[in-house]
Amino acid sequence: MCPSVFEDAIETFLSPIGDLLAEEKVTEIMINGPGEIFAEKSGLVYKTPNKFTNEEALQAAMRSIAQSVGRKIDNENPRLDARLPNGSRIHAVLPPMARNGTTVAIRKFSKEKLTLKDLISFKSLSVDAARFLDICVFLSKNILVSGGTGSGKTSMLNVLGSRMPKTQRLIVIEDATELQIKAEHVVFFETRKADPTRGTTEVSIRHLLESSLRLRPDRVIVGEVRGEEALDLITAMSTGHSGSMGTVHANTPTDACTRLETLCLMGDVKIPPDAIRKMIGSAMQVIVQCARYHDGGRRTSHISECLGLDEFGRYICKDIYRWVQTGKDPQTGRYIGESVPCGYVPTFFEEIIVNKLPFPKSKFVAPDWYKKLMESGHGEGGH
Ligand SMILES: Nc1ncnc2c1ncn2[C@@H]1O[C@H](COP(=O)(O)OP(=O)(O)OP(=O)(O)O)[C@@H](O)[C@H]1O
Numbered sequence: 145m146c147p148s149v150f151e152d153a154i155e156t157f158l159s160p161i162g163d164l165l166a167e168e169k170v171t172e173i174m175i176n177g178p179g180e181i182f183a184e185k186s187g188l189v190y191k192t193p194n195k196f197t198n199e200e201a202l203q204a205a206m207r208s209i210a211q212s213v214g215r216k217i218d219n220e221n222p223r224l225d226a227r228l229p230n231g232s233r234i235h236a237v238l239p240p241m242a243r244n245g246t247t248v249a250i251r252k253f254s255k256e257k258l259t260l261k262d263l264i265s266f267k268s269l270s271v272d273a274a275r276f277l278d279i280c281v282f283l284s285k286n287i288l289v290s291g292g293t294g295s296g297k298t299s300m301l302n303v304l305g306s307r308m309p310k311t312q313r314l315i316v317i318e319d320a321t322e323l324q325i326k327a328e329h330v331v332f333f334e335t336r337k338a339d340p341t342r343g344t345t346e347v348s349i350r351h352l353l354e355s356s357l358r359l360r361p362d363r364v365i366v367g368e369v370r371g372e373e374a375l376d377l378i379t380a381m382s383t384g385h386s387g388s389m390g391t392v393h394a395n396t397p398t399d400a401c402t403r404l405e406t407l408c409l410m411g412d413v414k415i416p417p418d419a420i421r422k423m424i425g426s427a428m429q430v431i432v433q434c435a436r437y438h439d440g441g442r443r444t445s446h447i448s449e450c451l452g453l454d455e456f457g458r459y460i461c462k463d464i465y466r467w468v469q470t471g472k473d474p475q476t477g478r479y480i481g482e483s484v485p486c487g488y489v490p491t492f493f494e495e496i497i498v499n500k501l502p503f504p505k506s507k508f509v510a511p512d513w514y515k516k517l518m519e520s521g522h523g524e525g526g527h
């Protein structure tokens with residue numbers, strides 16, 4: 145079948161959710177069996193009236209998607225990870241593993257990627273915090289973007305990557321293409337799964353990272369660090385590719401470092417855990433924590449500096465900016481808050497001065513209300 149035939153077939157099979165796919169404001173569609181479909185719109189998840197006729201119709205849709213990417217979804221392969229022709233990411237699990245019936249999540253692909261300005265206008269980030277991030281990218285700090293599922297990590301990485309100085313060469317490595325970094329000199333790599341039916345072997349993030357280091361990058365970006373490639377990224381960061389970045393699944397900046405350590409140890413490494421911890425402590429410089437709050441809003445909850453290890457071998461992360469909730473809109477239920485400086489001046493402040501970047505020390509001074517909040521012990525709020 146030619147690609148357009150696949151596209152037509154997929155469109156027909158997915159017609160029960162056609163309106164959700166077409167509606168730009170819907171960012172995610174979650175199918176829990178044929179009769180229960182939820183969607184996320186403007187950060188809020190709601191139940192839709194949409195339904196597939198029956199389980200068979202839903203499975204037929206999944207089969208046509210699998211076929212279009214040269215894969216199978218059946219009893220033997222009950223899980224599917226694929227992309228729709230328009231770039232949206234889809235993951236499906238068949239029954240009996242999925243007890244509700246075929247369960248699917250579609251992360252819609254949006255052509256218009258968020259910019260630093262968008263994040264400011266959504267109040268995910270204050271102007272000063274955004275400018276500070278810009279400075280971190282400019283000064284080639286190694287940055288780890290951390291957060292839970294759907295917290296905005298990839299969007300943040302996209303924004304940061306696009307702020308890179310024009311003169312530098314960037315290599316981006318991903319499992320499935322999501323990033324659309326707007327830079328003058330950028331090369332994109334995507335992994336490949338092994339397919340015995342076609343005789344192709346796996347090309348992993350680790351393989352591509354190895355190649356990329358031989359392709360003269362100034363910086364490397366790994367879309368999602370999920371496995372042993374963590375060690376290669378850390379090595380790249382500490383061996384002449386400063387300004388490299390990646391994302392990791394973790395709930396706090398310190399957890400992000402610990403997670404990276406666990407990932408480094410997943411492979412067949414001969415380096416002792418203590419040495420790996422030291423490598424991470426010295427390679428990692430800035431951690432940007434993304435969070436999805438209970439009101440549906442995504443915010444940059446922390447921008448922290450990693451200072452290495454303390455005498456007990458624990459990571460030291462100092463918060464530079466934090467998003468603090470100050471209220472709640474009674475009409476919309478949305479949280480009101482802002483990113484506040486925490487009163488900590490990063491160790492690389494000298495570099496800001498030397499490079500004559502217009503960002504005075506006063507930008508790191510915590511407001512009185514924040515100091516009082518911290519003193520009262522009520523400042524460490526959840527999401
Ligand atoms: N600051 C933000 N404000 C509003 N929406 C946002 C923000 N950041 C991201 N989003 C939206 O949230 C959705 C999820 O974002 P994104 O893919 O970046 O998250 P993620 O953490 O990378 O998810 P995953 O864990 O699945 O990789 C997207 O639709 C994106 O447009």
Ligand SMILES: [Mg+2]
Binds near residue numbers: 298299
């Ligand atoms: Mg992501």
